Amino acid sequence: MSWNPMTQKVIAKQVLVVGLGLIGGSFAKALKNNGVCDRVLGSTRSASTLQKALANGVIDWGTITLAEAAAQLHEGDVVLLATPTLTVPQCLSELKDVLMRGVIVTDAASVKGDLAAKAVKLFGRMPAHLVLGHPIAGSEKSGIDAINENLYQNHRVILTPSPETNRNSLGKVVQLWESVGAIVSEMSVEEHDRILAATSHLPHVLAFSLVDALAKRSEQRDIFTYASGGFRDFTRIAGSDPQMWHDIVLANREAILAALDDFENSLDQLRQAIDARNGHRILQIFTEAKAARDKFSVLLVEREKNHPAIKKT
Amino acid sequence: MSWNPMTQKVIAKQVLVVGLGLIGGSFAKALKNNGVCDRVLGSTRSASTLQKALANGVIDWGTITLAEAAAQLHEGDVVLLATPTLTVPQCLSELKDVLMRGVIVTDAASVKGDLAAKAVKLFGRMPAHLVLGHPIAGSEKSGIDAINENLYQNHRVILTPSPETNRNSLGKVVQLWESVGAIVSEMSVEEHDRILAATSHLPHVLAFSLVDALAKRSEQRDIFTYASGGFRDFTRIAGSDPQMWHDIVLANREAILAALDDFENSLDQLRQAIDARNGHRILQIFTEAKAARDKFSVLLVEREKNHPAIKKT
Numbered sequence A, B: 001m002s003w004n005p006m007t008q009k010v011i012a013k014q015v016l017v018v019g020l021g022l023i024g025g026s027f028a029k030a031l032k033n034n035g036v037c038d039r040v041l042g043s044t045r046s047a048s049t050l051q052k053a054l055a056n057g058v059i060d061w062g063t064i065t066l067a068e069a070a071a072q073l074h075e076g077d078v079v080l081l082a083t084p085t086l087t088v089p090q091c092l093s094e095l096k097d098v099l100m101r102g103v104i105v106t107d108a109a110s111v112k113g114d115l116a117a118k119a120v121k122l123f124g125r126m127p128a129h130l131v132l133g134h135p136i137a138g139s140e141k142s143g144i145d146a147i148n149e150n151l152y153q154n155h156r157v158i159l160t161p162s163p164e165t166n167r168n169s170l171g172k173v174v175q176l177w178e179s180v181g182a183i184v185s186e187m188s189v190e191e192h193d194r195i196l197a198a199t200s201h202l203p204h205v206l207a208f209s210l211v212d213a214l215a216k217r218s219e220q221r222d223i224f225t226y227a228s229g230g231f232r233d234f235t236r237i238a239g240s241d242p243q244m245w246h247d248i249v250l251a252n253r254e255a256i257l258a259a260l261d262d263f264e265n266s267l268d269q270l271r272q273a274i275d276a277r278n279g280h281r282i283l284q285i286f287t288e289a290k291a292a293r294d295k296f297s298v299l300l301v302e303r304e305k306n307h308p309a310i311k312k313t
Helices: A022-034 A047-055 A066-070 A084-095 A096-100 A115-123 A167-179 A189-215 A220-225 A228-238 A242-251 A255-274 A279-306 B023-035 B045-055 B065-068 B084-094 B097-102 B113-123 B167-179 B189-216 B222-225 B230-241 B243-251 B253-275 B280-307
Strands: A012-018 A038-042 A061-063 A078-081 A106-107 A132-137 A155-160 A184-187 B012-018 B037-043 B061-063 B077-079 B102-105 B133-135 B155-157 B185-186
Touching: A012 A022, A012 A066, A012 A167, A022 A038, A022 A167, A038 A066, A047 A061, A047 A167, A061 A066, A066 A084, A084 A096, A084 A115, A084 A242, A084 B023, A096 A115, A096 B189, A106 A132, A106 A167, A115 A189, A115 A242, A132 A167, A132 B023, A132 B065, A155 A167, A167 A184, A189 A220, A189 A228, A189 A242, A189 A255, A189 B222, A189 B253, A189 B280, A220 B189, A220 B280, A228 A255, A228 B061, A228 B189, A228 B230, A228 B280, A242 A255, A255 A279, A255 B189, A255 B253, A279 B189, A279 B222, A279 B230, A279 B243, B012 B023, B012 B222, B023 B037, B023 B167, B037 B065, B045 B061, B061 B065, B065 B084, B077 B084, B077 B167, B084 B097, B084 B113, B084 B222, B084 B243, B097 B113, B102 B133, B102 B167, B113 B243, B133 B167, B155 B167, B167 B185, B189 B222, B189 B230, B189 B253, B243 B253, B253 B280
Parallel strands: A012 A038, A012 A078, A038 A061, A078 A106, A155 A184, B012 B037, B012 B077, B037 B061, B077 B102, B155 B185
Antiparallel strands: A132 A155, B133 B155
16 A cells, blocks of 8 residues: 555545645645645635745645635545644535545544544444544644645654545555655554543643643743753643644543543652652652653654554554 | 953862763863863762763863862862762762862752751851852753763853852852853742742653653553654653652752642643633633743743843842
């Protein structure tokens, strides 16, 4: 299923990207450059974003009306929905007809369970040509000015197909992502949401909370003046788009609350150890955490070196 | 009080650095290079560290016995104690005689209240030539191999003099730090410990706790495999030296527990908003946190541009 530039040129005649921010725009630009589709279409609600996207060669053709874009599509074309999480269901609803005609629709929303449930509600079952997915390539930056055609190089994309998903449609989505350099994995909707709650949503909740707590203090300016590089890195994700993260925490509420429970249990154990001056226990927790973090560093280095296309089925 | 290379050459005839890890070794190396003291002495308990320090030109002379180093010192020489937090009082005790003879002693421990209390216990009052301090230039790296002579460039050093502190001794310590590129501020011991608990100690406690919670999960490998750049940055400080952080949380226990209270209040409010699907409140918290974090980013950029020597008295 892996895409090979020597044997295969065009993966899809047309790809429509809905939402031309960091995620959608970077995908569109990369496809414009690698030539795996004949035409890259764009749809955005912002006229100024559309103008920039056309001027910067992000898309070949664009519109501010999703319906107008949908009218351009034929069977086998692919749509990437890269709008804010909570607006994806509305887009799906507007694309109902083309989806039924064999146009393949995938998305980039950070939460999959919420969307899968809404799709089933909308269509009565999971449509065969709907391939839910999530590129793990966010940044605290957002918007069309953050577009980077190399954004997906060596980054992971998780697809969460259901038993109803058409295997050819799934294959096309895999190839498109691989053509822009991504490493594609497949897993269940539930597994995706549980893992992302732990590794992404929970850290954002903690970073927003910490900065919120510090900002309320009277000595706020001093606190920031004397903060170090560790603080800068730790709180970087608190600079992320509030609306986007509002959408994500509402969409993945249950998994995030469960991850918070886990974290609060660990924090409570550490707090008790500090309170009781239990140096042995403190050292044990820190040592185990450092060992796990060091293991993660090794994984990261390996990933950057080997770019392995690990697939889970 | 600011050090000026055109008007003043030698700040102290001899500087002894006790502990030749990242903090002490980087200070020694920078002084060896800038020529503001005639001789840089080093003391470390590790014979192999001592050999490396001599071989790499970090110090001019060294020993593995603090007493032997102390015997070299005269009035007006300066000692930097850069050993682990909890071993600083033992060093102070061994330097009691030279401190009384007018040798200036400063330190680099991350917590000041605990040490000030121990010094008063040891000497009956704060010695005039003891200038407690803290360079905010840590890293998750440590040890002699991490030494970087530019470590202190544009980094802040907080000194916490008491009413008993000799102003000339304080001035010399300020000049030494400025000579290696640091921005020196002065504040009370209590203010230092409260600010550092919030900006450094608490984030470390949270990062260790989060990684600890995730490492306990059965799907640990998956969690790390799909973690993003945000997670990498957020958890970087969980790779810090466990023994060092064990020492710090024990030494600054009260201020850390108070900062944890603040954080847990904020987290609890956010948790309740998520639980209640209170989108308005979630958005408000995220928006305020992002605004505060963006303000911090501006401060960081300013600091790197202007290198201002802001002093509080």
